[in-house]
Each structure stands twice: as C-alpha cells, then as structure tokens.
Amino acid sequence: MPHPPRISSDAIVAAARPLLEEHGVEGLSMRELARRLDVRAPSLYFHVEGRDDLIRLLTTRGVRELGVMLTVANRAGAGPGDRLHAMADAYANFAFASPQLFSLIFGPCPDERRAEDEAAAAAAEPLLAAVAELVPEDDVLDIAQAFWSLVHGYTTLALSDQFRMGGDPRRAIHRAVDYLMAGIGLGRD
Amino acid sequence: MPHPPRISSDAIVAAARPLLEEHGVEGLSMRELARRLDVRAPSLYFHVEGRDDLIRLLTTRGVRELGVMLTVANRAGAGPGDRLHAMADAYANFAFASPQLFSLIFGPCPDERRAEDEAAAAAAEPLLAAVAELVPEDDVLDIAQAFWSLVHGYTTLALSDQFRMGGDPRRAIHRAVDYLMAGIGLGRD
DNA sequence: ACCTGAACACCGTTCAAGT
DNA sequence: ACCTGAACACCGTTCAAGT
Numbered sequence: 001m002p003h004p005p006r007i008s009s010d011a012i013v014a015a016a017r018p019l020l021e022e023h024g025v026e027g028l029s030m031r032e033l034a035r036r037l038d039v040r041a042p043s044l045y046f047h048v049e050g051r052d053d054l055i056r057l058l059t060t061r062g063v064r065e066l067g068v069m070l071t072v073a074n075r076a077g078a079g080p081g082d083r084l085h086a087m088a089d090a091y092a093n094f095a096f097a098s099p100q101l102f103s104l105i106f107g108p109c110p111d112e113r114r115a116e117d118e119a120a121a122a123a124a125e126p127l128l129a130a131v132a133e134l135v136p137e138d139d140v141l142d143i144a145q146a147f148w149s150l151v152h153g154y155t156t157l158a159l160s161d162q163f164r165m166g167g168d169p170r171r172a173i174h175r176a177v178d179y180l181m182a183g184i185g186l187g188r189d
Numbered sequence: 190m191p192h193p194p195r196i197s198s199d200a201i202v203a204a205a206r207p208l209l210e211e212h213g214v215e216g217l218s219m220r221e222l223a224r225r226l227d228v229r230a231p232s233l234y235f236h237v238e239g240r241d242d243l244i245r246l247l248t249t250r251g252v253r254e255l256g257v258m259l260t261v262a263n264r265a266g267a268g269p270g271d272r273l274h275a276m277a278d279a280y281a282n283f284a285f286a287s288p289q290l291f292s293l294i295f296g297p298c299p300d301e302r303r304a305e306d307e308a309a310a311a312a313a314e315p316l317l318a319a320v321a322e323l324v325p326e327d328d329v330l331d332i333a334q335a336f337w338s339l340v341h342g343y344t345t346l347a348l349s350d351q352f353r354m355g356g357d358p359r360r361a362i363h364r365a366v367d368y369l370m371a372g373i374g375l376g377r378d
Numbered sequence: 379a380c381c382t383g384a385a386c387a388c389c390g391t392t393c394a395a396g397t
Numbered sequence: 398a399c400c401t402g403a404a405c406a407c408c409g410t411t412c413a414a415g416t
Contacts, residue, residue: 003380003416024299026215030409042410043381051409099297106349107292110213120351145352146339146365153342154334160295162309163334176335183372192397192399219390231391232400240390 007037009047013057020058020100028055052112055104060115062101066094067123074126080133081181087127088151088173095155102159106152124148134186143184150180196226198236202246209247209289217244241301244293249304251290255283256312263315269322270370276316277340277362284344291348295341313337323375332373339369 015036020028030051034041048054073090077083095102105115124144131144154176158169204225209217219240223230237243262279266272284291294304313333320333343365347358 005380007380024297029407031407040382041408042383042412045410046380103296106345106351107296108213108288108349117353124351142361142364143368145343145346145361146368148351149342149346149365150335150339150369151342152346153338153340153344156295156345157334157338157341160297162295162313162337164306172331172334175331176338179332179335179372180339180369181372183368183370194399196399218388220388229401230389231393231402234391235399 006039007043007047009057011037012044012047012054013061016054016058017098017101020104021098024100025055025104030054052110055109056113056115058101059105059109059113060119062098062105063115063119063123066091066105067119067125069094070123070126074130077130080130081186083130084127084147084177084181085174087130088177089170091151092155092158092169092173095159099159102155106156134181135184139184146180147177150176194236195228196232196236198246200226201233201236201243202250205243205247206287206290209293210287213289214244214293219243241299244298245302245304247290248294248298248302249308251287251294252304252308252312255280255294256308256314258283259312259315263319266319269319270375272319273336273366273370274363276319277366278359280340281344281347281358281362284348288348291344295345323370324373328373335369336366339365 012033016028016033019033019036023032028051030044031041033054034044037044044054048057069090070087073086074083077086127148128140128144131147132140135143151173154169154173157163163169163172201222205217205222208222208225217240219233220230222243223233226233233243237246258279259276262275263272266275316337317329317333320336321329324332340362343358343362346352352358352361
C-alpha cells in the first residue's frame with residue numbers, strides 16, 4: 001500500500017493563511033509552509049499547482065468569506081440605510097481582521113493568480129440588493145459603486161494608517177456614508 | 190586613483206521604477222536591477238542600504254510626485270468644486286500611470302520600508318486647502334477624509350478591475366464626487 | 379498515489395580582495 | 398571610495414527514486 005495522504009489542498013490553504021498574515025505575501029514561502037505542515041516542500045506540489053495557484057486559492061476563499069459577511073450584515077439591518085451601515089462595518093471588520101488577505105484581494109496581481117469573477121460577483125450582490133431598494137433602477141450601479149468606493153477607500157486608507165488622529169474609524173465611516181446618502185436624496189431611515 | 194562611481198542612489202531608484210511597473214514588487218530584484226545598470230549586485234549596496242531601503246525610497250518619491258500632481262491640479266481649478274474634480278482626476282491619473290507604485294504607497298508594508306510622514310502630509314495638504322474653502326473648520330478633516338476615501342476607493346477598485354462594465358471611469362468618479370458634495374450641502378459651483 | 383532527497387536556477391546580502 | 402567574485406543562506410520548482 002502506498003503512502004496515505006498526509007496533507008490536502010485544504011490543509012495547505014488553511015496553513016498558508018496565518019503565514020500570510022504574519023509575514024505578508026513576500027514572506028509566504030512554500031518551504032516555510034511545508035515546515036509548518038511537517039512535510040518537505042515538493043510534497044505540496046501534489047496538492048496545489050504552485051505558489052501562484054496557492055495564492056489564487058487564498059484570495060478566492062477570502063472573497064467568498066467577505067461575501068458571506070456582507071450577506072449576513074445585509075440581512076441583519078432593519079432598513080436599507082441600516083443595512084448599508086452594517087455592510088460597511090462588516091467590510092472594515094474583514095479588512096482589519098485579515099489585512100494581508102484583504103490587500104491581496106484588491107491589490108494588483110499577475111494573471112496566473114487572478115481569482116474567479118464568480119466569487120467577486122457574489123460579494124457585490126448584497127450591496128446591489130440594498131441599493132436597489134433605495135434608488136431607481138437606472139442609478140443602482142452608479143450609486144452602488146460610489147458606496148463601495150467610499151467604504152473601500154476609507155478602509156484601505158485607515159488600514160495603511162493614512163488617517164493619523166485616533167478616534168473610532170467606524171464612527172467616521174458611518175458619517176461619510178450618511179453624507180453620501182444625503183447626497184443621493186435620502187435621509188437616514 | 191580609485192574607481193569613479195558608475196551608479197548613484199538616484200540612478201538606482203530611477204532604474205527600479207520601470208522594473209517595478211513591469212514585474213511588480215515581487216519581481217523587483219536587486220540582481221536584475223544591477224544587470225540593467227550594468228554592474229554586479231553587491232555594488233548597489235554602496236548606494237542604497239538594501240532592498241527594503243530601495244523600496245522605501247521609491248514610495249517616498251512616489252508620494253512626493255503625487256503631492257505635486259495634486260497641488261498643480263488644485264491650482265488649475267476655477268472654484269473649490271472644480272479643484273476637487275481636478276484633484277480626483279490627478280489622483281486617478283497617477284494611479285493608472287504607475288499602478289504598482291500606487292499600490293506600494295497604500296499597501297501594507299513592513300516597518301523597515303515605511304516612508305516618512307512628512308511626504309504624506311504634503312500630499313494631503315492641497316485637499317485640505319480645497320475643502321477648507323467649502324465647509325466650516327470643524328468639519329474639514331472629516332469631509333476631506335470622506336473625499337479622499339471616495340476617490341481612493343474608486344481608483345483602487347477600478348485599478349483592480351472590480352467595476353466590470355466599460356465607460357470612462359473619470360465620468361463615474363465625477364458623479365460620485367458630486368453626490369458627496371451634494372450631501373455636505375453644496376452644489377457644483 | 380504520495381512522499382522524499384538531490385538538483386537547478388534563482389534570490390538578498392556579506393565580505394575579502396582588488397583598484 | 399567604489400567595484401568585483403566568491404560565498405552563505407535562502408527561495409520555487411522538477412524529477413528520479415522509493416513506498
């Protein structure tokens with residue numbers, strides 16, 4: 001009887017994640033990963049195609065996870081305005097909990113590790129649903145993009161510590177979202 | 190007489206930039222850089238402290254350059270509203286012209302290659318100046334952050350191709366900025 | 379089928395040796 | 398002062414060999 005598998009694609013991806021968060025993408029090495037899984041590096045190649053493939057799997061998993069968090073947040077809110085705030089919080093929470101994965105998802109990446117579009121669409125859906133209840137159909141896409149941009153930008157800039165002074169970023173982001181909602185002709189509900 | 194210098198810190202940073210844009214941070218290698226400068230890799234260490242230092246120099250230079258573009262755009266606009274739009278364009282232009290450098294500036298980075306705060310402050314100044322003419326002093330910081338977030342978010346998401354459908358991103362970003370301006374109680378001037 | 383050690387072509391960085 | 402070749406400790410990946 002040959003060797004029973006000691007590792008799996010899932011186990012590799014699971015072990016890669018803390019390594020990514022601890023040392024960044026550049027520190028995510030196949031050899032260190034193998035060390036943590038107590039196998040030799042070449043064994044990994046029986047379960048993932050290579051480093052680029054592994055990173056692709058990581059980001060795909062990340063997008064899916066973010067999608068779930070947004071969907072849950074969208075369900076939790078009372079009205080559409082509440083739901084937008086809840087989704088903004090979920091977005092920021094994900095980014096602060098997994099900053100390296102977050103920046104991997106939205107950073108520039110070579111074609112070999114580009115994730116499936118399907119997952120990205122799933123993450124965008126709850127936002128589109130919430131906005132669709134607020135504005136006429138023709139404006140949904142534009143306004144959803146504006147909201148996403150605002151929340152994404154605030155999250156990214158806070159993450160890279162561009163907003164120096166203290167205070168809860170959550171409160172500031174809610175205020176920014178309220179400004180935008182007022183701009184499209186809607187008060188807080 | 191000893192060797193006259195064949196390279197300089199400036200020449201290294203200048204050569205590093207196209208290499209960065211062609212191959213990304215991970216492809217920015219000291220040995221390839223040395224090849225392009227027609228010296229051996231160890232020579233580089235007489236002019237920069239190491240790879241992290243080089244990347245720090247690159248991002249510092251990038252922030253300064255972005256600051257200049259924003260300052261110029263700020264001077265070009267007729268009224269504060271115009272200036273905000275011009276600065277949004279400048280921001281997006283920089284990002285699309287130098288996507289890797291842009292993502293290096295705002296991505297997560299280890300302490301060793303963190304740039305000076307001074308340069309970041311210089312880049313933020315023109316925005317604060319434009320906003321200061323539009324709203325009461327107490328709101329300037331909050332609203333400037335909201336604008337920056339919106340523009341940064343839109344730029345980043347467009348750059349990572351999250352907004353699928355075609356059309357000029359410039360037009361969409363202007364519309365988003367107008368929404369936000371309306372939200373803080375200001376029409377287009 | 380899965381794991382391994384050895385090997386190859388890379389990499390950042392250091393250092394003694396040359397001018 | 399500046400450049401070099403050699404060396405060290407890494408890295409991703411391949412492959413023949415083992416079970």
